[in-house]
Amino acid sequence: MSVRLTQRELPALLERQLAPHLRAGRWCLAYSGGLDSSVLLHLLAAYRQNHPAAPPLHAIHVNHQLQEAATDWAAHCQRQCDALGISLTVQSVQVDTGKASLEAAAREARFACFESLLGDGDVLLLAHHLDDQVETFFLRALRGAGASGLAGMPPMRLLGRAVLLRPLLGAPQGALQDYATYHKLAFVDDPSNHSAQFDRSYLRTEVLPLFEARWPAYRQTISRAMGHLRDMAPDTPMLTPCCSVLGDPGVSVAGIASLTDAQLSQALRSWLSSEGLMMPNAAALGEFVRQLRLGDVSHARLQTSAWLIQHYDDAVYRLPPETDLPGSTTVAPGKPCPWAGRELALVPCAVGEVGILPEQALSLTARRGGERCRLHGHSVRRPLKKILQELRVPPWWRERLPLVYAGDELVAIADLQWCDSALVGKTQPGERRFSLVWRRGN
Numbered sequence: 001m002s003v004r005l006t007q008r009e010l011p012a013l014l015e016r017q018l019a020p021h022l023r024a025g026r027w028c029l030a031y032s033g034g035l036d037s038s039v040l041l042h043l044l045a046a047y048r049q050n051h052p053a054a055p056p057l058h059a060i061h062v063n064h065q066l067q068e069a070a071t072d073w074a075a076h077c078q079r080q081c082d083a084l085g086i087s088l089t090v091q092s093v094q095v096d097t098g099k100a101s102l103e104a105a106a107r108e109a110r111f112a113c114f115e116s117l118l119g120d121g122d123v124l125l126l127a128h129h130l131d132d133q134v135e136t137f138f139l140r141a142l143r144g145a146g147a148s149g150l151a152g153m154p155p156m157r158l159l160g161r162a163v164l165l166r167p168l169l170g171a172p173q174g175a176l177q178d179y180a181t182y183h184k185l186a187f188v189d190d191p192s193n194h195s196a197q198f199d200r201s202y203l204r205t206e207v208l209p210l211f212e213a214r215w216p217a218y219r220q221t222i223s224r225a226m227g228h229l230r231d232m233a234p235d236t237p238m239l240t241p242c243c244s245v246l247g248d249p250g251v252s253v254a255g256i257a258s259l260t261d262a263q264l265s266q267a268l269r270s271w272l273s274s275e276g277l278m279m280p281n282a283a284a285l286g287e288f289v290r291q292l293r294l295g296d297v298s299h300a301r302l303q304t305s306a307w308l309i310q311h312y313d314d315a316v317y318r319l320p321p322e323t324d325l326p327g328s329t330t331v332a333p334g335k336p337c338p339w340a341g342r343e344l345a346l347v348p349c350a351v352g353e354v355g356i357l358p359e360q361a362l363s364l365t366a367r368r369g370g371e372r373c374r375l376h377g378h379s380v381r382r383p384l385k386k387i388l389q390e391l392r393v394p395p396w397w398r399e400r401l402p403l404v405y406a407g408d409e410l411v412a413i414a415d416l417q418w419c420d421s422a423l424v425g426k427t428q429p430g431e432r433r434f435s436l437v438w439r440r441g442n
Contacts, residue, residue: 011046014044015047018047021163023295024122025122026056026057026119026121026122026123027056027122029041029058030060030062030110030125030126031088032073032190033187035176037127041080042084043179045085055123059088060088060113060117061074061090062110063091063092064106064110065095067191069188073188076188089117122162124159126164127168128168129175130223131172131208135204137225137226138203155260163257170223238267239271244312244392245392245394246397248317248394249275249317251267251271251316261286264289272309288302310394310395313394328365329364332346339402342439344402344439345436346362346436347437353427354425354435355425355433356406356412356418356435356436359423360407362412363404363405363406364402365402366400367398367403371410373410373419374419374420375418375420384413401414411423412424415435415436
């Protein structure tokens with residue numbers, strides 16, 4: 001993101017960053033009352049006014065009780081939120097002033113407070129900007145940090161049960177200052193931000209102005225270098241392998257909010273390589289990652305000439321190759337039937353296992369639409385479409401499942417569920433019943 005970004009571009013920047021989080025439980029703003037969080041509060045209020053269906057917005061003010069004016073700051077935050085119609089939680093914390101770094105102790109107490117107030121699916125929004133990111137680079141460099149540390153603050157990461165998001169991380173502080181001036185925003189000024197007692201404040205007020213005088217574009221240059229470090233960071237997490245209910249190989253993407261785009265791309269490449277698949281081009285993989293950030297609404301797919309992967313139910317799966325389905329066929333004990341690249345067979349049941357009596361050959365057909373079924377042990381007939389969704393059958397299988405009929409009666413949904421039928425029941429001692437197994441062909 002260029003440091004030339006202006007205050008007029010901040011709403012568009014925010015909209016892009018919020019797009020993957022439109023299904024969050026709540027958007028919770030860490031609101032100190034200072035300039036940066038006041039700008040983000042105003043931007044978020046304006047966004048929600050234009051997008052009423054967006055998640056509810058809530059502000060959190062943490063009173064560290066370290067300044068005489070702390071109570072006045074909390075009252076200021078309440079007034080601003082009341083004026084915008086935004087709910088606010090004010091929480092006081094005890095900061096361990098005996099620690100070597102008061103900044104670190106305050107941060108620890110603040111984030112513990114945030115985590116205690118956030119629920120499943122919430123997004124915590126912080127107003128960090130590009131200048132904060134550059135300061136972080138210098139402070140960590142002076143502490144001898146490695147590539148991961150020098151890559152700076154991640155735009156997103158997990159925080160307990162929630163997601164932490166820094167939507168303005170690509171904007172220079174000058175753009176936020178111009179925005180506050182243009183909209184005549186009221187904000188508090190924490191004197192510790194100007195105190196050379198604290199390392200970050202000393203760097204901001206004494207050191208970085210010298211850099212700017214000599215190298216005016218230093219923010220942009222260092223930001224670019226940090227991006228390179230993020231790309232080469234060696235600690236990219238591996239995605240957890242999983243399988244769909246029908247055995248499609250995949251990886252879980254439930255925790256991708258904590259990964260950068262570069263990390264996620266590399267993790268996907270690693271998985272594809274483990275599957276023995278050729279790598280996609282960078283542009284196609286980048287677009288797939290962008291779609292994954294949108295969640296289930298995106299139906300993200302990535303297809304090459306040799307394979308297809310698709311997002312479903314917090315995972316990415318490799319789809320089976322397309323094969324022609326027979327119009328109708330039969331299966332009987334000792335006579336397995338090929339179906340959709342797999343083999344469906346009737347195998348003898350053990351005592352106590354639910355199975356079907358071998359009174360007649362069973363016919364197989366694909367879905368035609370409108371089927372209804374009462375599952376074995378249930379009392380209500382329901383649409384097959386709803387049952388397949390509840391069974392978490394991936395969309396690419398729903399039209400290809402073999403439906404098993406005894407005459408005109410639907411008795412089984414592949415080998416996933418038996419339907420209610422006089423032919424279906426538990427195998428008793430001395431009784432001969434069969435279960436269905438839909439296995440991959442050789």
